[in-house]
Amino acid sequence: MKKKINVAIIGTKFMGKAHSNAWHTAPRFFDLPYEPVLKMVCARDTESAKEFAANWGYIQVESDWRKAIESKDIDVIAICTPTHLHKEMAVAAAEAGKHIICEKPVAMRYAEAVEMAEAADKAGVLHYLNHNYRRVPAVAFAKQLIDDNKIGQIYHWRGAYLQDWIMDPEFPLIWQLQKELAGAGPHYDLNSHSVDLARFLVGEIASVSAMMKTFIKERPLPGEGAGTFASGSAHSSEMGVVTIDDAAFMNTEFENGALGSFDTSRFAGGRKNYNYFEIYGSKGSIAFNLERMNELEYYNMDDPDPVQGFRTIPITLGSHPYIDAWWPPAHIIGYEHTFVHAIKDFLEALAGGKKITPNLWDGVKIMQVLEAATLSDKEGRLVKVSEIK
Numbered sequence: 001m002k003k004k005i006n007v008a009i010i011g012t013k014f015m016g017k018a019h020s021n022a023w024h025t026a027p028r029f030f031d032l033p034y035e036p037v038l039k040m041v042c043a044r045d046t047e048s049a050k051e052f053a054a055n056w057g058y059i060q061v062e063s064d065w066r067k068a069i070e071s072k073d074i075d076v077i078a079i080c081t082p083t084h085l086h087k088e089m090a091v092a093a094a095e096a097g098k099h100i101i102c103e104k105p106v107a108m109r110y111a112e113a114v115e116m117a118e119a120a121d122k123a124g125v126l127h128y129l130n131h132n133y134r135r136v137p138a139v140a141f142a143k144q145l146i147d148d149n150k151i152g153q154i155y156h157w158r159g160a161y162l163q164d165w166i167m168d169p170e171f172p173l174i175w176q177l178q179k180e181l182a183g184a185g186p187h188y189d190l191n192s193h194s195v196d197l198a199r200f201l202v203g204e205i206a207s208v209s210a211m212m213k214t215f216i217k218e219r220p221l222p223g224e225g226a227g228t229f230a231s232g233s234a235h236s237s238e239m240g241v242v243t244i245d246d247a248a249f250m251n252t253e254f255e256n257g258a259l260g261s262f263d264t265s266r267f268a269g270g271r272k273n274y275n276y277f278e279i280y281g282s283k284g285s286i287a288f289n290l291e292r293m294n295e296l297e298y299y300n301m302d303d304p305d306p307v308q309g310f311r312t313i314p315i316t317l318g319s320h321p322y323i324d325a326w327w328p329p330a331h332i333i334g335y336e337h338t339f340v341h342a343i344k345d346f347l348e349a350l351a352g353g354k355k356i357t358p359n360l361w362d363g364v365k366i367m368q369v370l371e372a373a374t375l376s377d378k379e380g381r382l383v384k385v386s387e388i389k
Ligand code: SOE
Pocket: 163, 189, 190, 193, 228, 273
């Protein structure tokens, strides 16, 4: 019989669901070293938390997240809350000896991220930061191509993360549009993913020059049911000030000399979750678009002249990362699988006494770049990432 591992989740919205689904599905597709038990769900709204618990099979419901910290039974805490709560929860979890899964962006500030990572390391707990797109098989395969020197020396990262769900000026002022709760707009929410992928695939970023913009400066206060991607039913006629960016563009230089550009916006009409990048190197090129996540475009300079060009590889074969646990070739997989892959890797790391990436230290590096960009926008100059301390 496998050893049980007890999980508490804090938060029951979009990410609460995605994580719960992953904990359910991972042991059914992968042969894991532990048997996960969905032990406790914590959320302020106890009624909806009870429904959530009944639906996903959690045993215990608590309105106060500290119950998860205090409980001797809990082994892993998954933090799926707005960003401003991450630091306090992660530090408390670490001090109580719980392993940590934390949603992105890691924290409100670089200094907070450092505090979280140090607390986790001091306690000797495993920590994982959920930049889930590293575990799209096509992205993991792109990493293999780069590591196998199929792309050669990298010259360019050209990335974009575009959405359009707040373009309507009547879309309410939910937590993600408030600086004190979210830290920043798409600059944190989406650029954090792009910087994570760029660091994973290209390397560390040395300097950044950025421009940010808020297009809609006031919005109605949120009513019932308003949240990420959801405007809710009746929101109030009272207006509030938007305190985050609506779009944030960065140009960067990597430590290895490559140049990068990152565009993020929630005002890119028709782009629903357009997480896109191109990488150009001395031997080949790669292009990826999350909206077509089962494909990777690859250009190999060694192809003979008459057949040169980008080829679209369906990343659905058993030889591709993670795929052999799923379906036969071209029976494609989706967004939720990235969370399942993360749980698999998390539990294997735990059993093997290894680290998993990305973790809170990756969060530290990401926050340093994002904060450098914020400073660049404020001061209108190129900022070295090392200036952020
Ligand atoms: C909203 O912009 C959001 O849900 C992000 O918060 C996620 O991290 C991203 O994966 C999809 O879009």
